[in-house]
Amino acid sequence: MAFILQRREHPQRKPARxxxxxRYSTLDSWSRERRVVGKAEHLEKGANPRFVVTSLPPxxxxxxxxxxxxxxxxxxxxxxxxxxxxxxxxxxxxxTAMRANELRLWLSSVAYVLMxxxxxxxxxxxxxxxxxxxxxxxKLLKIGARMRRTTRSPGAPVPDAARVAAAPGRRVRATxxxxxxxxxxxxxxxxxxxxxxxxVPVPSIELAG
Numbered sequence: 006m007a008f009i010l011q012r013r014e015h016p017q018r019k020p021a022r023x024x025x026x027x028r029y030s031t032l033d034s035w036s037r038e039r040r041v042v043g044k045a046e047h048l049e050k051g052a053n054p055r056f057v058v059t060s061l062p063p064x065x066x067x068x069x070x071x072x073x074x075x076x077x078x079x080x081x082x083x084x085x086x087x088x089x090x091x092x093x094x095x096x097x098x099x100x101t102a103m104r105a106n107e108l109r110l111w112l113s114s115v116a117y118v119l120m121x122x123x124x125x126x127x128x129x130x131x132x133x134x135x136x137x138x139x140x141x142x143x144k145l146l147k148i149g150a151r152m153r154r155t156t157r158s159p160g161a162p163v164p165d166a167a168r169v170a171a172a173p174g175r176r177v178r179a180t181x182x183x184x185x186x187x188x189x190x191x192x193x194x195x196x197x198x199x200x201x202x203x204x205v206p207v208p209s210i211e212l213a214g
Contacts, residue, residue, distance in 0.1 A: 020046070020047060020048045020049060021046070021047060022044060022045065022046035022047075023044075023045050023046075024042060024043065024044055024045075024068040024069045024072060025042075025043045025045065025068065026040070026041075026042055026043075026063060026067075026068045027040075027041055027043065028040060028041070029041045029058075039058050039059075039060070040058070040059055040060070040061070040062070040063070041056055041057070041058050041059075042056070042057045042059060042068045042071055042072055043055070043056050044056075044057075044072055055072070057071065057072055057076050059071060061075075088117075088137055088138055089113060089114070089117045089138070091139075092137055092138040092139035092142070093113045093116050093117050093120070093138055093139075094109075094113055095109075095110055095113035095114070095117075097109060098110065116138075117138065120138045120141060120142070123141070124136070124141065128141070133145065
């Protein structure tokens, strides 16, 4: 606590944190003393102290490693569960049938595994590498475009929000257009026939290293 009081007296200093290992016991709710790891941290907005009670001995996990590598990792796992619930709709289990709700949860879990694989293998070195699932879904997979046909060939301009910045040496294009020749006058819904031929752009995702 002396560290926090010192920081309050000198608020112009940069954010910092220190860790302290000590033993603590309550008046009557604990049966014995327990190890407590205290984190004294002062940020730009003020003090941010934390206390973690653990049964791990100091020889197995020192104070800083226990807090940053074990305790914070637990919080990150909770954030990943929340991400699947909110971004990939794992919380939509409103069906009256248990199997229907189970199927919804399975589909959401499969989508999360595929999304993290895309993030880990295909988006390294891009601005979407640390992004959440809903950001990847909206910026890379779910892109709205307006079809525009001119006298030469059709086009589909996409919004600027769909462009992804990549690191040097990588290409991430969410609107890479392959051209397919189909009969002129073709109805994309019914695939009718007509004279001549024209090019139709087919969107795809290109992730190249």
